[in-house]
Amino acid sequence: MNAEQLINQLLEEPDFAASVTAYRALPARDGRYVGFPQALDQRLVDALERRGIHQLYSHQAEAIQHALSGRNPVIVTPTASGKTLCYNVPVVSSIMANSANRALYLFPTKALAQDQLAELQVLVESLGIELRSHTYDGDTPADARRAIRQAGHIVITNPDMLHTAILPHHTRWVRLFENLRYVVIDELHTYRGVFGSHVANVIRRLRRICNFYGSNPQFICCSATIANPAQLASNLIEGDVELVDQNGAPSGPKHVVLFNPPVVDRQLGIRRSAVLTARGIARSFINNGIQSIIFGRTRTAVEILLTYLRADAPDHRRDSIRGYRGGYLPQERRAIERGLRDGTVRAVVSTNALELGIDIGGLDACVLTGYPGTIASAWQQIGRAGRTSASSVAVLVASSTPLDQYVITHPEYIFDSSPETGLINADNLHILLSQIKCAAFELPFRDGDNFGRTDSTASFLEYLTEAGLLHRVQDSWHWMSESFPAEEISLRSASTDNVVIVDYERPTQVIGEIDRLSAPTWVHDEAIYLHGGVQYQVERLDLEEKKAYVRRVDVDYYTDAELAVKVNVLEVMGSDGQARSHGEVSVTYLPTIFKKIKFDSHENVGWGKIHLPEDTMHTRAYWLWLPTEVSERLPLKEVEVGLAGLANVLANLAPLYLMCDPRDLRVWPEVKAPFTGAPTIFLYDSIPGGIGFSTRLYDMHETLLRGAGDLVARCECAQGCPSCVGPQFDGAATSAKLQALRLLDVLLTARPLAVAS
């Protein structure tokens, strides 16, 4: 049975059909083809023909034409639409025309870089010309580096490496920078938020260096579907771009099903778990031999699903079901990717790690366990199922969170509305200051120099001079410090340090790694760490050594850690004086306890304390509060319940209005916040320095609150449920739903409400 037949059969089962909130059959699309541009070297055309490419898709031809004519194309087409050719053709062609020409490819991860290298080399081999392409990353051996610097035509790397290894050592890369014709930025949509804001500055630095050596490269960007690819690209490279978004690639029919697990307890508003539901659906795909990918929202979800699906599978299929996520070692990942391409891996359970353009071929079916948070991600994941001619199936299984419930009951949101906006703020104060340090290290600034489009470059230079890092002499500003700024500054977050996970019973065995910020909640002492479906218990987390020591265990639970958060207002940057403000805050996190949660039943079977130091982050926040004359007249308990409920709604709804990843925004309610002296809800950017989300929320205050009121009022539950104000427990003295609505009313009318008798 193929995927299409299976989904049709499932749709005929009443139980299944009852839970389907939307079903769309996206028709097959014919390809649109165009001949090769005249300007291309005939040898290149011949080589492509030998590889079976006799024509270009229309979007490829368009992009290539832009690139060959000196413009900066931004290509936005779905997964597997031949984006690689859009940049490889103009780049290879320019090097064939002049072997001095150079190109730089940027991919957000090392894995993607490896993938591209392989593809490029196949093309170059069939051309039979001398064109050297290399990856340059942390894994490149020292002796190979010199050769690459001198003679590599195409250097494939990542922004982090450009930042710490290439730009600060530009005198070793004279040949590259003197002759740089093209800079390729693939997976453009990943360069948003703090990472994108840093990368925009790295590109400013790149331009300075190119300018010094007399080159002025063009940029070719590729992106998954987002609302503003051209704007994001143009902000990132600070230049004009040409949008190419008319996909000319053919695709087979695709069946997309939105599935809302049934309510199992109407009183509590509890639905069947998304994980267990996805397990059932994925199992029927796997049992019917349909090659599938199952996405989980979190690393834990991936490991739990993997454990379930392996347990469900017949013996001979068990090994062909694999897990995939950050933290698996590269060799392991490469093997899984190969297995997916050659068909030996029949199912893979993955985090969004496989959302990016890693080549795993097209699969037949895809199950999304929970809405991945953004429309762009959802379509990227759905796009993993898809063949050029055969049909494919994608099922989105909603969880009980308000966001999922909103999306699953408003199918038009996914099918018809515009996807997210990629926001960056290259002039974020902290990011800019860090990056100007790096830039000053690389080349002295001169009076009148601007760093990209920053207009206050001179103030920053004066500031750094006062701080003793620069020295001004005549008309220039020179680096005057022993430090190496790029090494101290991470593009990705407050810290790039990874904590290595070691199986101490097999001392040489590093089984994985985890970023420093996640470590306190993931690998605290006594945590259960799941890796490849195997359970490990953390014996000791050593944050100084950056190691977590684990041992294999066999238990029937997993762990879930809780954080205590403190928000301090540092500076108010805007306020209506009554109910809302925005400004700079510092947020302190302290992991407190962890709960032990049983597999299958998901019941709480115990807990423990976490003993770790707190972490602090400076960022931007938007906060709203109740007038004290109202809150003082309400019973504390009611305010507490209402506030928590409202916070839950806002946490889930705000990303929808902002069209950002929910993880970029955090919410924290306080019954009596020290700063306002009143019941307050803080919404803050979960990024040091902030990106601007909270400022935008401040501006859309009323829309946001009205939306929240609408969602709570319309929810089918009685007293409140996970889909609106959050899970409620039996015997609650007061209705969270009612309290949240009452607070909303106060906030919206900004007038005291009659106190309920």
Place this chain on the structure above:
Amino acid sequence: MNLEELRTRLGTTRPAPVVRESAASPEAIPGGMLEQTNRGPCLVVETTRGHEEEHGSHQFMALRGLRPFRIGGVLAGIGQDGPHLERVAYLDTETTGLGYGAGVQVFMVGIGSAEPDGFRVRQFVLRHPGEEPALLLALSEYLSGFDILVSYNGRAFDWPLLENRLILNRVPPLEAQPVHLDLLYLARRLWRARLESCGMSTVEQAILGVDRGSKDVPGYVIPSLYFQFVRTGSLGLLRRILHHNLYDILSLAVLTAHVERVLADPWGGTVSHAVDFYSLGRLYNALGEVDGAVACFETALSHDLPPSIRDEAVLRLAMIEKRRSNWQMALPLFESILDRSQFERIACVELAKYHEHVAREFGPAMQLTDRALRADGRLDRWPGTDRMELLHRKRRLSGRVGNVTPGPSPPS
């Protein structure tokens, strides 16, 4: 955004202003002068030490007409015939940091050379980073008068860094690159076995008897002294750095003369430590000068040596004799280290090879192979001591022992 706003938003206050002394005037530094280039002036500080003056246990006289041919030969940079390679420059730089990043500046370059009136050191100094093009031009011009450049870690550090600075300041590279001899490589070969480190401060004290006294500053504080000098203009700070750099060059030059003499004739009174003969033996051996190596090892072994070095000297000597098929010499040497746990395995292997292939006594060869297998194999860097190879040998021998095999026929 102005500076004031920036300070507020970053939560910092205005720092105390830097108190500047008067600009560093060249006259205030003994030997100081301004050299004009077409990209501005460069401060040059010149110091000359008379031939009779001493530096540690050496006189600068030793540097007159010195041509480091043997050093060059060892470093394979120049051959023995280089009559045109007359002029030797000794180079050392001071930098604002370690590493090769574009933000690491070379703010002082000292060049020493033997001149008719004594040993002269010219120090090219950046009074501020704006003078860098002038420094590089003046330096290039001066260096063009030399054929050989001697440095201490200069091939890996100072020179690449200077190349960075040329690129950054758009100053063309030297037309004729001088031959570059990096003495650190040789110093390591010669003294690593005896000295804790081969840094210049250790070597000059231990080998040259140089004592810099309390005036000298340790190398790691130099960048911060320099930054302070640039900001305040305090000449006292600059003098301390000049002094440090001067001593580095004097020591480098004298060390060059010393090493050249050592290589010319190790027995000429220049080598006073038995361990150094062992190191020399290894050096000659690596260069393929077997006779020299044997002589050095033998000299080393005729004195008191630390036990581990003694054993290693024995082993290396034995290996040479084995290669020369001088079994009469080699056998007792191997046997003498059989009981040293670190060398037991290799000694057994070598003796087993002898018994198997030369003497054709398979019984003893087998016993020695068994012993090698039982022995501690931590010293695996010797070829042939790998466990797999030993097991292979054992298998082969057990075949031979089983057969009736004639021993070497007795001389009739």
